[in-house]
Amino acid sequence: MRNNKNQKSQWQPATMTIHGGKQPDQHGALVAPLYQTATFAFNTTAEGSARFAGEESGYIYSRLGNPTTNELEARVAQLEGFPAGAACATGMGAVSAAMLAFLQQGDHVVVADAIYGCSFALFSHLFKKFGIEVEFVDMTDAENVRGAMRDNTKMVFIETPANPHLKIIDIAAVAAIAHERQARVIVDNTFMTPLLQQPRKQGADLVIHSATKFLNGHGDVVAGLICGSAEDIEMIKSTTLKDMGATMSPHDAWLILRGLKTLDVRMERHCQNAVKVAEYLVQQPFVRDVYFPGLPDHPAQRLMGTQMHGSGAVIAFELHGDSQDAQRLLDYLELITIAVSLGDAETLIQHPASMTHSPYSAEARARAGISETLIRIAVGLEAADDIINDLAQAFAKTFVIDNTKEQQQGETVSYG
Incomplete structure (x- = not known):
């Protein structure tokens, strides 16, 4: 049968x-x-x-x-x-x-x-x-x-x-x-x-x-x-x-x-790409924190193999800077799309405090740890190097602006 x-x-x-x-x-x-x-x-x-x-x-x-x-x-x-x-x-x-x-x-x-x-x-x-x-x-x-x-x-x-x-x-x-x-x-x-x-x-x-x-x-x-x-x-x-x-x-x-029908193969690629993007973000001096279950110091590691069998494809990261820096970074992206979803073939990025989590009061966002410099990226199925290169050029443009601003004030800023 x-x-x-x-x-x-x-x-x-x-x-x-x-x-x-x-x-x-x-x-x-x-x-x-x-x-x-x-x-x-x-x-x-x-x-x-x-x-x-x-x-x-x-x-x-x-x-x-x-x-x-x-x-x-x-x-x-x-x-x-x-x-x-x-x-x-x-x-x-x-x-x-x-x-x-x-x-x-x-x-x-x-x-x-x-x-x-x-x-x-x-x-x-x-x-x-x-x-x-x-x-x-x-x-x-x-x-x-x-x-x-x-x-x-x-x-x-x-x-x-x-x-x-x-x-x-x-x-x-x-x-x-x-x-x-x-x-x-x-x-x-x-x-x-x-x-x-x-x-x-x-x-x-x-x-x-x-x-x-x-x-x-x-x-x-x-x-x-x-x-x-x-x-x-x-x-x-x-x-x-x-x-x-x-x-x-x-x-x-x-x-x-x-x-x-393609969920298994898509998730494999999503997860592989997300690990590469997270490893890139960790190395950036203008990123204060990276939240991703696939990183070795993330609390999810204690549940890997029991509750969780993979890291997923969503990453959040905090910038050194302010909300304007976060907005500029998103606006400078060329490949990555500003949109409030995840799981698509396209890599999507958004600013939770002003978008998906805007229904929270400021106090509730603070209690939940959703800051003005928090960014969420849902890693898609493109070539990982292209995603990373797009982030790199957007970071360079964003923090060149800040570098110029602070140098005009008599300070020298180096981002490595």
Whole structure:
């Protein structure tokens, strides 16, 4: 028998990205068909009634389920080691649907202090409107999570590596504390992908992705995914996802299915390039700090081989200088694109304090360590030397300006 379950259980992740969750097509199509339809026809009224009542399996309406999106859900869930998945219109749709399906007024949520800016806005602003309490803590020390837990704590939300400066959280340590109080643990695994980190093995109850990023890999889709138990995913699909409507389009699902086939080879190149770029940045005198899990002195090293199986392709670095220096550096780049995403073929760079993390207040940014001179670069698939050369010419132009300015003031500045 072809593609039997026993064989699938032995496949490596690289094989799963291509074959996992694949559904046989009645016409033998190699590529998953795109079911670009809003609704599905019933043969009889009785058949339609039975499907709505849950008495008969089958499709009704693409917001409630579609063969193309269902294949994507199955494939990503298998990669994450979960039995089920839910496809969402955006990454933020995934965060919202996963959280709100299990929360109500009076509940308490513990959230990592450094997360994506729109996730921060959701938790700090919108949740407050619905009477859900949120506490932001530095989870690099798991004991801070223990100190934040309450009797009404229902969920713990983690990003690791954290956006934007790659703080690392020990998922297993945090999950153990959360589960003592019967709280669910949700991990945003966007930066790592299931190939480099599988949070379920560390105790996560739900894993989310902005599928816009590495899973798709081509910058032409906005989408999100949630992976979890069959029961939890059914709860999400039948409540927040169905009724709030943040469901993925079949066409977007089809594009991500196509992107998944090259995820393994893309991640290998992304990671190789990122190591070279990080090693270059460390050597630059105008760079104060480099945050990258692949560097030997990064705290992630203690979790390599257990929680993490690679460094990823996102780097953050702090400049010697001020916010104007950071902005000038970005503006002088010629190959690298100023854009707020990651996981694309193109290398993308951005200024978190004024872009992705602008929803933070100045005080919240300071607590999370997001300074005005912090820059985030998502390393792409170009030749690494071309990426580095572009950074080098931008650094030279940026700090020649500063050198000239300070020499006019009677000081001599040397950058080596």
